[in-house]
Amino acid sequence: RKEVEQDPGPFNVPEGATVAFNCTYSNSASQSFFWYRQDCRKEPKLLMSVYSSGNEDGRFTAQLNRASQYISLLIRDSKLSDSATYLCAVTSSWGKLQFGAGTQVVVTP
Amino acid sequence: GAGVSQSPSNKVTEKGKDVELRCDPISGHTALYWYRQSLGQGLEFLIYFQGNSAPDKSGLPSDRFSAERTGGSVSTLTIQRTQQEDSAVYLCASSGAGASMGGQYFGPGTRLLVL
Numbered sequence: 230r231k232e233v234e235q236d237p238g239p240f241n242v243p244e245g246a247t248v249a250f251n252c253t254y255s256n257s258a259s260q261s262f263f264w265y266r267q268d269c270r271k272e273p274k275l276l277m278s279v280y281s282s283g284n285e286d287g288r289f290t291a292q293l294n295r296a297s298q299y300i301s302l303l304i305r306d307s308k309l310s311d312s313a314t315y316l317c318a319v320t321s322s323w324g325k326l327q328f329g330a331g332t333q334v335v336v337t338p
Numbered sequence: 339g340a341g342v343s344q345s346p347s348n349k350v351t352e353k354g355k356d357v358e359l360r361c362d363p364i365s366g367h368t369a370l371y372w373y374r375q376s377l378g379q380g381l382e383f384l385i386y387f388q389g390n391s392a393p394d395k396s397g398l399p400s401d402r403f404s405a406e407r408t409g410g411s412v413s414t415l416t417i418q419r420t421q422q423e424d425s426a427v428y429l430c431a432s433s434g435a436g437a438s439m440g441g442q443y444f445g446p447g448t449r450l451l452v453l
Contacts, residue, residue, distance in 0.1 A: 272444040
């Protein structure tokens with residue numbers, strides 16, 4: 230089993246709609262969690278950290294469920310520019326980040 | 339401020355040649371990471387530096403791969419006797435005091451093509 234797993238998608242989302250997807254992790258000792266966004270042929274860019282109490286940044290909401298060992302990302306009022314691959318990242322030992330393979334989101338007009 | 343920079347942006351080489359990839363992290367970042375990403379694939383961890391030492395080299399695919407970091411700043415990843423399967427985007431990232439402290443910031447990558 231992979232340490233960090235994501236549904237590869239694609240999630241096809243009409244513009245203005247809400248989309249949400251999860252990322253599961255296997256190491257119960259994981260401490261830090263992040264969402265990254267990666268555009269085609271570009272490097273991953275840090276989107277947001279995920280805090281235990283959940284956190285919001287504009288149209289993006291991240292949540293952590295330690296009991297079930299998953300994090301989630303919700304995008305409200307989707308824009309065409311939100312089309313990208315979203316990578317989750319989870320710390321394992323020494324703070325090493327384990328990345329998921331990514332969830333592709335395609336926002337359509 | 340300046341982000342992570344990498345050079346060259348693109349590198350085309352012939353099978354069997356050696357290549358050197360360079361990473362210049364964000365100023366003040368003590369942790370530096372190398373990853374590679376093949377087309378359509380996820381990130382593959384290669385090596386992690388804390389300062390000049392490499393506590394985790396577990397991701398290096400073979401002994402043809404090596405990396406060093408000097409002065410707690412610039413790092414070079416060297417691939418000896420390149421093979422076609424080495425073709426990928428090599429990404430460098432840096433962070434404050436370990437990845438748990440606010441995440442990692444990536445450079446634009448070096449696209450390596452081995453013919």
